[in-house]
Amino acid sequence: MHKLARVLFSRTQQNVLGLLYTQPARSFYTNEILRLTGMGVATIKRELDRMVDSGILTMTRTGNQNHYQANPECIIFSELASIVSKTGISCRQPGQS
Numbered sequence: 338m339h340k341l342a343r344v345l346f347s348r349t350q351q352n353v354l355g356l357l358y359t360q361p362a363r364s365f366y367t368n369e370i371l372r373l374t375g376m377g378v379a380t381i382k383r384e385l386d387r388m389v390d391s392g393i394l395t396m397t398r399t400g401n402q403n404h405y406q407a408n409p410e411c412i413i414f415s416e417l418a419s420i421v422s423k424t425g426i427s428c429r430q431p432g433q434s
Contacts, residue, residue, distance in 0.1 A: 342424035349376060349384045356428035357394060358421040361407035361414075364397065370405065373428055393417065 342351055352374040356365060365373070371381055385405055388394040395408045408414060420426070 339424040342426045345420070345424070346426070347384075349374075349380050351426050352376060352428050353381070353384050353388065353394075354417065354421050355426040357405060357407045358418050359427060361409065361418065364404040364406040366399075366402040366404050368402075 346354060353370070356370065356373055367382070367385070370385070371378055374381060385394065385396070385403075389396045389405070392408055392411045393413075394405050395410075397404045397406070407418070411417070
C-alpha cells in the first residue's frame with residue numbers, strides 16, 4: 338500500500354473503500370463486511386453510516402440485511418475508485434498487517 342493511503346484514510350476507511358471500491362458492481366451485507374475486514378461492529382457500522390450519509394456508498398435493505406455498495410452516482414466515484422486503485426488500498430483480511 339502506498340504511503341498516501343495511510344495519510345488520506347483511516348484504517349477503517351481503507352478497509353471499507355478497499356472492499357467496496359475494488360468490486361463496485363457487488364454489494365456486501367454487514368456481517369460479510371465484518372467478517373472480511375475483521376474489524377469491530379461499532380467501528381464498521383459508524384463508518385458505513387458516514388459513507389452512506391455522504392453519498393460514497395449506497396445501502397439497500399433486503400429482508401433483515403443491509404447491503405452496501407460503492408455508489409456510482411457519487412460525484413467523486415471515479416476519483417475515489419482511481420485513488421483506491423493507485424494507492425493499492427485493499428480490504429485487510431483478519432490476520433494481515
